Amino acid sequence: xxxxxxxxxxxxxxxxxxxxxxxxxxxxxxxxxxxxxxxxxxxxxxxxxxxxxxxxxxxxxxxxxxxxxxxxxxxxxxxxxxxxxxxxxxxxxxxxxxxxxxxxxxxxxxxxxxxxxxxxxxxxxxxxxxxxxxxxxxxxxxxxxxxxxxxxxxxxxxxxxxxxxxxxxxxxxxxxxxxxxxxxxxxxxxxxxxxxxxxxxxxxxxxxxxxxxxxxxxxxxxxxxxxxxxxxxxxxxxxxxxxxxxxxxxxxxxxxxxxxxxxxxxxxxxxxxxxxxxxxxxxxxxxxxxx
Amino acid sequence: xxxxxxxxxxxxxxxxxxxxxxxxxxxxxxxxxxxxxxxxxxxxxxxxxxxxxxxxxxxxxxxxxxxxxxxxxxxxxxxxxxxxxxxxxxxxxxxxxxxxxxxxxxxxxxxxxxxxxxxxxxxxxxxxxxxxxxxxxxxxxxxxxxxxxxxxxxxxxxxxxxxxxxxxxxxxxxxxxxxxxxxxxxxxxxxxxxxxxxxxxxxxxxxxxxxxxxxxxxxxxxxxxxxxxxxxxxxxxxxxxxxxxxxxxxxxxxxxxxxxxxxxxxxxxxxxxxxxxxxxxxxxxxxxxxxxxxxxxxxxxxxxxxxxxxxxxxxxxxxxxxxxxxxxxxxxxxxxxxxxxxxxxxxxxxxxxxxxxxxxxxxxxxxxxxxxxxxxxxxxxxxxxxxxxxxxxxxxxxxxxxxxxxxxxxxxxxxxxxxx
Numbered sequence: 001x002x003x004x005x006x007x008x009x010x011x012x013x014x015x016x017x018x019x020x021x022x023x024x025x026x027x028x029x030x031x032x033x034x035x036x037x038x039x040x041x042x043x044x045x046x047x048x049x050x051x052x053x054x055x056x057x058x059x060x061x062x063x064x065x066x067x068x069x070x071x072x073x074x075x076x077x078x079x080x081x082x083x084x085x086x087x088x089x090x091x092x093x094x095x096x097x098x099x100x101x102x103x104x105x106x107x108x109x110x111x112x113x114x115x116x117x118x119x120x121x122x123x124x125x126x127x128x129x130x131x132x133x134x135x136x137x138x139x140x141x142x143x144x145x146x147x148x149x150x151x152x153x154x155x156x157x158x159x160x161x162x163x164x165x166x167x168x169x170x171x172x173x174x175x176x177x178x179x180x181x182x183x184x185x186x187x188x189x190x191x192x193x194x195x196x197x198x199x200x201x202x203x204x205x206x207x208x209x210x211x212x213x214x215x216x217x218x219x220x221x222x223x224x225x226x227x228x229x230x231x232x233x234x235x236x237x238x239x240x241x242x243x244x245x246x247x248x249x250x251x252x253x254x255x256x257x258x259x260x261x262x263x264x265x266x267x268x269x270x271x272x273x274x275x276x277x278x279x280x281x282x283x284x285x286x287x288x289x290x291x
Numbered sequence: 292x293x294x295x296x297x298x299x300x301x302x303x304x305x306x307x308x309x310x311x312x313x314x315x316x317x318x319x320x321x322x323x324x325x326x327x328x329x330x331x332x333x334x335x336x337x338x339x340x341x342x343x344x345x346x347x348x349x350x351x352x353x354x355x356x357x358x359x360x361x362x363x364x365x366x367x368x369x370x371x372x373x374x375x376x377x378x379x380x381x382x383x384x385x386x387x388x389x390x391x392x393x394x395x396x397x398x399x400x401x402x403x404x405x406x407x408x409x410x411x412x413x414x415x416x417x418x419x420x421x422x423x424x425x426x427x428x429x430x431x432x433x434x435x436x437x438x439x440x441x442x443x444x445x446x447x448x449x450x451x452x453x454x455x456x457x458x459x460x461x462x463x464x465x466x467x468x469x470x471x472x473x474x475x476x477x478x479x480x481x482x483x484x485x486x487x488x489x490x491x492x493x494x495x496x497x498x499x500x501x502x503x504x505x506x507x508x509x510x511x512x513x514x515x516x517x518x519x520x521x522x523x524x525x526x527x528x529x530x531x532x533x534x535x536x537x538x539x540x541x542x543x544x545x546x547x548x549x550x551x552x553x554x555x556x557x558x559x560x561x562x563x564x565x566x567x568x569x570x571x572x573x574x575x576x577x578x579x580x581x582x583x584x585x586x587x588x589x590x591x592x593x594x595x596x597x598x599x600x601x602x603x604x605x606x607x608x609x610x611x612x613x614x615x616x617x618x619x620x621x622x623x624x625x626x627x628x629x630x631x632x633x634x635x636x637x638x639x640x641x642x643x644x645x646x647x648x649x650x651x652x653x654x655x656x657x658x659x660x661x662x663x664x665x666x667x668x669x670x671x672x673x674x675x676x677x678x679x680x681x682x683x684x685x686x687x688x689x690x691x692x693x694x695x696x697x698x699x700x701x702x703x704x705x706x707x708x709x710x711x
Contacts, residue, residue, distance in 0.1 A: 042383045043408045063711065130548045149545050151694055235550070237681075240688055256380050258677045259404065 032265045040262035048262070055266035065267065067242050068250040071155060075246065076223035078159050079166075083219055084212065086163065087170035092204075094171065095178045105171075112168035120232035123161045124148060148233050154243045158229055166222070170215050177211030178204070213286045217279055224275050227252065247271050336613050337368040338620055341382070341395030344373035348572070349639070356629045360620060367616055386410050389610040393617040394624075397444060397606045399435035399671040400680075405606070406438035407674050412607040413441040417618040427627070432602045432642045435669035444604030445625035448639035450567040451598045451663040452501060454589060458582040460487065460562040468563075468586045472502075472529060475563075475589045479540040482562040490541035491552040491561035494531060494691050496683030497599050497670050498565055502526035504597035504668065505590055511672045516679050516709035518686065518702045526591070527698035531690040543691055557581065567601065568640060568660050587659045600667035602642065640664070675709070682708045 036055055038048045059065050090108060094101050111119065126132050127147035134144040147157040181204065189199050227248040230238065238245030238253065247267065255264035342353070350373075357369045372392055374381045379401055385391040386405075397405060405411045418425065425433050428446055436444035456468045460482055469475040479489025492498050500510060508523035510516060517523075534541035542561070544552045552564040557578040564570075565588065574581055590596050605621035607614060623629050630641040634650050640660055641647055651658040672679045686695070686705040695701035 041408060043386055043404065043410045045387060047408060061711075064708075128548050129546055146546060149692075151692055237684070239685070240692060241685060241694055253677075256377070259379075259383065 033269060035262050036265035036269055038262045042259050042261050055263050059266055059270060065250060068245045068247045072224055072246045075159055075226060076220060079162050079223050080219045083163050083167055083170060084215060087167050087174055091171045091174035091178060095175055108171050109168040111165045116228045117232050119165050120229050124233060127157050149240055151241050151243045154240060158233060158244060161229060173215055174211060177208045181207045217282060220278055221275055335366050335368055336616060337370055338617055339392035340369060340371045341392030342373055343378045344375050352632055355632045356624050360623050391608050393608050393611040394605045394621045396603050399602045399669050400676050402436055403438060403673045406443050410609060411443050412609045413443055414607055414618060415442050421622055423622050427644060428642045429644060429664045431600045431667050431669050435602055435671045436604045444606040445621055446602045446604040446642040447625045448633055449600050449602035449642055450640060451600055451660045451667050452565050452567050453585045453587055453659040455556055455564050455566055455570060456584050457562045458584050468584060469589045471589050472591050476534060483540040488542045488561050490563045491544050491555045492565050493552055494543050494684060494687035496680050499526055499530060499687055501588055501597045501599055505594035510683060511679060514673045516706060519706040523702055524698035527687060527690055531687050532698060535691055568657060585656055585659050587663060596666050598663040598667035600669045678709060
């Protein structure tokens with residue numbers, strides 16, 4: 001009897017969270033899945049028509065979606081490895097015995113706490129046709145490019161920006177991981193006469209496996225969902241010539257500019273499946289190596 | 292071991308109950324008959340007007356209009372509810388939940404989606420009852436709000452395009468503002484020097500479309516894109532190919548390091564631009580000492596003048612409880628008396644033809660905009676507008692960037708994008 005009363009109290013306590021999650025998160029997700037099978041009209045939901053899998057089938061014949069998917073993959077494959085490598089290196093440096101490391105930690109972390117929009121605007125000034133980057137290139141007698149308005153360079157320039165912005169956050173995570181490695185391991189390695197490289201290769205890197213896995217997954221998810229940088233830089237167009245059109249960007253345009261909610265919902269679920277599968281693959285790979 | 296599931300079940304039953312109740316409530320509200328309830332004698336009703344928050348100047352116009360209306364309708368209270376941020380994005384859920392204002396602004400470009408779905412009220416009946424003469428309005432502006440034989444909006448103001456030129460630069464070069472394409476090219480050539488390009492126009496459909504139409508082309512016809520008509524290529528090749536890419540006597544504002552040609556003009560980076568009356572207050576603020584003139588768009592040799600009409604109307608909510616009064620309000624705001632306030636402020640162009648003449652007399656330098664209304668095509672492409680403008684912009688951009696060899700190919704690609 002007593003126990004039941006306690007249980008009831010406990011359930012009552014979790015009720016607000018359960019309800020709010022169900023209403024504002026789980027419910028909409030199921031609803032979005034539901035409308036992805038419709039030609040859905042936001043203006044008058046009563047006029048929506050059921051189209052079965054048509055939205056999903058159309059996606060894979062839509063050259064703009066495929067282009068967006070290619071852009072997103074290119075972006076993710078370019079940004080994630082570089083991001084991780086740079087963050088790892090900088091974390092090692094900041095973790096070491098150098099002067100003013102607190103200063104460097106702050107400096108590296110600053111871009112992360114700056115809003116993406118502000119960062120994007122700043123980079124637009126840097127990469128403008130008459131911006132600082134081109135001024136420097138001109139001084140060095142190198143050819144200049146109108147970065148964000150060039151089909152070939154718009155996406156890479158955005159990638160540079162993304163790396164610059166997010167590296168700080170990854171450094172902090174790596175630093176936490178580095179501090180968790182017991183000193184005894186390094187002491188034992190010293191006694192065995194291990195070189196710094198060997199210590200890095202056989203102690204630091206393997207001990208950070210979990211951290212790296214976490215960062216890898218979070219970065220991949222983040223890069224596959226990239227939207228705001230592109231939105232600001234291309235003024236909501238995804239240009240030039242769809243060069244900066246990403247999946248989420250295309251989804252946004254479809255949903256809120258063309259008001260084609262059903263098709264946009266289908267896109268969201270395809271993206272979800274892609275990210276889900278990628279995460280599963282990584283998990284499998286990492287587990288095998290550990291075993 | 293038996294686990295007592297009852298509390299758990301209770302909680303979930305309660306939860307489901309709450310949800311379904313909420314659902315029912317919404318449903319009931321939705322199904323409720325929104326019968327017209329004319330205001331009773333002595334009763335005060337409130338009408339809500341929806342629009343986007345614009346400049347303080349425009350707000351002052353509306354406030355003055357509403358004050359005038361209230362004088363003659365003491366039992367009607369009018370409340371303006373400006374939307375901050377993306378207007379259409381906020382308007383749609385309001386309509387879906389049947390809580391939109393009684394009358395609200397709607398841009399011609401966005402209107403077809405609303406008219407086609409039938410989520411705004413056709414006003415033909417009210418027009419007849421209140422003796423509103425649609426013939427008083429600029430024809431293109433009215434046409435922009437007609438769909439399948441019904442009228443949905445009363446246009447409140449409009450803008451067209453004209454050629455702005457820098458007086459000092461043209462005087463120094465000893466040239467007159469161009470009236471046709473050959474003159475435009477020659478003038479631009481003479482004015483391109485000392486870091487200034489003669490002419491600037493963005494790679495956007497609503498800028499090059501008038502020139503396409505001058506040579507007999509078109510990009511839209513009855514819910515279909517017509518980018519691949521052979522006569523369309525001429526204008527694109529001339530502006531983005533010959534003038535910009537080859538001769539470099541003209542440039543896209545982006546390559547000049549600014550967002551739109553209005554800024555390039557204000558900064559003195561270019562001598563001539565194609566823009567609308569919105570550039571006038573911008574110049575007054577950003578370049579108050581700049582001496583400039585406005586003329587009608589240069590016309591292709593042997594072609595006929597063409598222009599774009601950007602217009603916004605008041606439309607009537609389907610769910611308004613006071614449709615008759617709401618229509619009276621919009622008929623006043625978009626009518627002769629209401630638009631007289633617009634004319635006095637000299638900011639937007641009045642859609643009323645007689646007042647348009649008044650406006651042209653009073654602000655003679657802005658006459659080119661009024662004159663263009665007679666031959667302008669509304670900036671509206673049915674329900675495929677967003678896609679069509681995107682494809683059209685890309686065609687010009689591709690030509691400029693050199694990713695397409697010529698206008699014919701660029702337009703063919705645009706047409707293909709529309710047919711996917």
